[in-house]
Amino acid sequence: MTAPFIAVRHASYTYPGGRLALHDITLDLGPGEFVALVGRNGCGKSTFCRLLNGLLLPNPGVVTVAGIDTRSPGSELMVRSAVAMVFQVPDNQIVATVVEQDVAFGPENLGLPQEQLWRRVRDALELVGLWEQRERPPHLLSEGEKQRVAIAGALAMQPRCLVLDEATSMLDPAARKRVLEVAHLVNSQGTTVVWATHDMAEARQAQRIIALDHGRLAYDGSPAALFTDTALMARLGLLPPPAAQLAAALAARRPSFPRGLLYPEQVVQAVLEAPVASPGPLAS
Amino acid sequence: MSAAVKAAISIRNLSYTYMAGTPLATPALDGVSLRVNAGEIVALVGQAGAGKTTLLQVCDGLLRPPATGMVQVLGIDTAEPQALSRLRLRVGLLFQRAEAQLLERFVGDDIAFTPRQAGLPRDEVRERVRQAMQAVGLDFEEFKDRRTFNLSGGEMRKVALAGLLASRPELVLLDEPTAGLDPESRTSLLEVVRRLRDQGATIVIASSSMEDLPGLADRLIILNHGRVAAEVPGADVWRYGPLLRAQGLDLPELCSIVEHLADRGLDLQPRSLDPDGIAEAICRIWTS
Numbered sequence: 192m193t194a195p196f197i198a199v200r201h202a203s204y205t206y207p208g209g210r211l212a213l214h215d216i217t218l219d220l221g222p223g224e225f226v227a228l229v230g231r232n233g234c235g236k237s238t239f240c241r242l243l244n245g246l247l248l249p250n251p252g253v254v255t256v257a258g259i260d261t262r263s264p265g266s267e268l269m270v271r272s273a274v275a276m277v278f279q280v281p282d283n284q285i286v287a288t289v290v291e292q293d294v295a296f297g298p299e300n301l302g303l304p305q306e307q308l309w310r311r312v313r314d315a316l317e318l319v320g321l322w323e324q325r326e327r328p329p330h331l332l333s334e335g336e337k338q339r340v341a342i343a344g345a346l347a348m349q350p351r352c353l354v355l356d357e358a359t360s361m362l363d364p365a366a367r368k369r370v371l372e373v374a375h376l377v378n379s380q381g382t383t384v385v386w387a388t389h390d391m392a393e394a395r396q397a398q399r400i401i402a403l404d405h406g407r408l409a410y411d412g413s414p415a416a417l418f419t420d421t422a423l424m425a426r427l428g429l430l431p432p433p434a435a436q437l438a439a440a441l442a443a444r445r446p447s448f449p450r451g452l453l454y455p456e457q458v459v460q461a462v463l464e465a466p467v468a469s470p471g472p473l474a475s
Numbered sequence: 476m477s478a479a480v481k482a483a484i485s486i487r488n489l490s491y492t493y494m495a496g497t498p499l500a501t502p503a504l505d506g507v508s509l510r511v512n513a514g515e516i517v518a519l520v521g522q523a524g525a526g527k528t529t530l531l532q533v534c535d536g537l538l539r540p541p542a543t544g545m546v547q548v549l550g551i552d553t554a555e556p557q558a559l560s561r562l563r564l565r566v567g568l569l570f571q572r573a574e575a576q577l578l579e580r581f582v583g584d585d586i587a588f589t590p591r592q593a594g595l596p597r598d599e600v601r602e603r604v605r606q607a608m609q610a611v612g613l614d615f616e617e618f619k620d621r622r623t624f625n626l627s628g629g630e631m632r633k634v635a636l637a638g639l640l641a642s643r644p645e646l647v648l649l650d651e652p653t654a655g656l657d658p659e660s661r662t663s664l665l666e667v668v669r670r671l672r673d674q675g676a677t678i679v680i681a682s683s684s685m686e687d688l689p690g691l692a693d694r695l696i697i698l699n700h701g702r703v704a705a706e707v708p709g710a711d712v713w714r715y716g717p718l719l720r721a722q723g724l725d726l727p728e729l730c731s732i733v734e735h736l737a738d739r740g741l742d743l744q745p746r747s748l749d750p751d752g753i754a755e756a757i758c759r760i761w762t763s
Binding site: 208232362364439456 | 684729
């Protein structure tokens, strides 16, 4: 077990006005993990994300990032450069009128030397596949491209953790796939990724799923174990990815059908390999 | 389709350009012709920027009658004077970002807005609001006095949908209705759509995601760069994988499984495109 990069201890959060959004959450996020965060609309996902980089402070409870308490005075710069956030609507976080200047905005505030600053901008834009678009105004980009600009801006801070709060929910499937690929790429280079989503087909690609229910931690474990726990899934208001639903429907009809399949290719394979009464239809 | 079926929407050669005549002119629709029959559920699919939202807003009369082309909605030419006031109660549009169409401070008032504007009697308005809230799963007593803009994103979308239902429209236009909704809210929204159809409404859904559409829509109209690129029947959408992929769209996951099995020689012909329908079809082949 590696040391936790982010430690959340008995963290609760109540919004001004009295709504309790998170209640007594305790968990660790390790370096290099890819974690999906799921749960109903209003279950506390966004609040949880905001605790991770000190946009909101737990009360009561503690969140530490690389050992630093997010509540300690003066910790904001260190915490926010270590944990970068990308929001649902990219327009809300794009500030400049030229793509590369927007990406440079965060690291400029770190007071980096010019050469280092622009190398970071270039690396980030190349990683998200937008280097060619660097001189365009962001408002002329598609929503998916804007979201990748926002991610590039976050990456230019060279964060150790990238938190994406439903960053793909307003994107079309092609753009969504591209953004998810970028998240996996960043993760493969060692960055911790927290991916809040309603899309279980996205969540199944994570190593670990954290599910919230009415502000409480309801599940923390593998995608397969969550998706096959029908009672818990129902309580959380979640449905397994379509391929897993089909696999379950097949297993219910034929007990020998393998359990816990999550991906379309696995289901196709298992169907083709299942013994049949007549070999005719499988002859090809 | 027989000519006796009434058209809910009939569009001929419609083009629409934003900021036309300025250096910022952006063409959105380019020579679109299509027909939606009364009582149908039709999906408009296509990537972001394909023209789906523009088309819905033209049908709702939100965008002014076009310079070129003809748009008839519920038998009314949208270019006619008074067309909008005649259509206002009969056509309902759910915006992609629901919060953009909410305007009253309290939930009940927001849902009552259109029926009140139409001058319906007080009791009738109240009853409509109650029924509309019930249909979308918002408890009347719990939510009617809640502050609209303190709700969660999913709840706001339900309020917007209830507001649409309260005017009892014959034609319902939904712009990316499931984006950002959790699975439960998504399922219940799709239930509302089916119920509306059972009550005789015509429904047009714009969506960039194909996932919910095959079991729901009678037809899928594919838009690409402002043009109608193709039309696909909802029931066997999985037979059109190559065509959809050429348009930058993906088959829904279950349809892709049916397609892959067909490619490997297992032609399932499922009765429905949900997990149970497909599982049954696979079991039929196993035991045949």
